[in-house]
Amino acid sequence: MTQNQGTVAWTQHDLIGLEILRPLLSAGPYLPWSSGAMRASGLVSICNEIVLGQRRRIVELGSGTSTVLLARLLREQDRGGTLDAVEHHAGWADRVNEMLAAEDLSSFARVTMAPLAPHLHGVDGLPWYEEGALDAVLEGPPVEVLIVDGPPAFEPGDALARYPALPVCLPRLAPDAVVVLDDVIRAGEAEIVERWEALSAYRFDRRADEGIAFGRVPAAA
Numbered sequence: 001m002t003q004n005q006g007t008v009a010w011t012q013h014d015l016i017g018l019e020i021l022r023p024l025l026s027a028g029p030y031l032p033w034s035s036g037a038m039r040a041s042g043l044v045s046i047c048n049e050i051v052l053g054q055r056r057r058i059v060e061l062g063s064g065t066s067t068v069l070l071a072r073l074l075r076e077q078d079r080g081g082t083l084d085a086v087e088h089h090a091g092w093a094d095r096v097n098e099m100l101a102a103e104d105l106s107s108f109a110r111v112t113m114a115p116l117a118p119h120l121h122g123v124d125g126l127p128w129y130e131e132g133a134l135d136a137v138l139e140g141p142p143v144e145v146l147i148v149d150g151p152p153a154f155e156p157g158d159a160l161a162r163y164p165a166l167p168v169c170l171p172r173l174a175p176d177a178v179v180v181l182d183d184v185i186r187a188g189e190a191e192i193v194e195r196w197e198a199l200s201a202y203r204f205d206r207r208a209d210e211g212i213a214f215g216r217v218p219a220a221a
């Protein structure tokens with residue numbers, strides 16, 4: 001069985017990333033950046049995509065510090081961009097929504113609670129976000145950036161917990177949407193990328209230095 005083990009130490013790429021993110025970090029109160037949060041280097045790639053690609057419709061599975069930082073970026077960009085985050089843990093969803101509200105960021109990002117439940121696409125019976133709650137988030141314009149950083153997948157047996165994200169969200173993605181999977185240096189996420197490439201036209205750049213896999217559908221040759 002595929003297992004996800006160990007924590008990932010930050011590297012020089014992340015220290016540079018923190019420097020690049022400094023304007024966003026300084027744009028509000030202190031944010032608790034725990035080991036569960038995305039690495040700074042990976043977050044820089046997502047910010048670059050939002051700014052350079054003029055992305056406006058972002059969905060994030062698994063909320064936290066990244067949600068607040070991206071909301072600060074969307075406010076700064078002021079192009080009508082919004083972030084919908086999905087969170088399985090009710091207390092954490094409330095906490096992140098409170099952080100957003102405290103900074104007047106609720107019109108740029110919100111967290112929707114979606115409990116984990118048995119799911120058609122769950123690997124070996126692993127649960128995923130309850131369908132009704134997710135459907136509501138995916139309604140509306142096609143998603144331009146999909147960030148997959150949940151559900152948690154570090155417990156033994158949970159390594160493939162994030163697999164359903166692409167099969168579920170694929171019909172709701174814009175043709176040029178990017179899909180970002182965090183923690184790709186873990187065995188489970190590496191296997192998920194292989195499976196996603198087998199089931200879709202998405203091709204992923206595995207960026208070990210940033211801890212993410214960055215996917216898009218290649219332009220026709």
Ligand SMILES: C[S@@+](CC[C@H](N)C(=O)[O-])C[C@H]1O[C@@H](n2cnc3c(N)ncnc32)[C@H](O)[C@@H]1O
Nearest residue numbers: 034036037038062063064065066089092149150
């Ligand atoms: C990998 S984390 C997602 C982190 C988020 N995308 C970020 O980069 O900040 C996955 C889950 O861990 C939980 N989580 C993240 N940060 C947490 C914290 N500081 N305290 C409690 N739970 C946390 C949430 O339930 C979240 O959905």
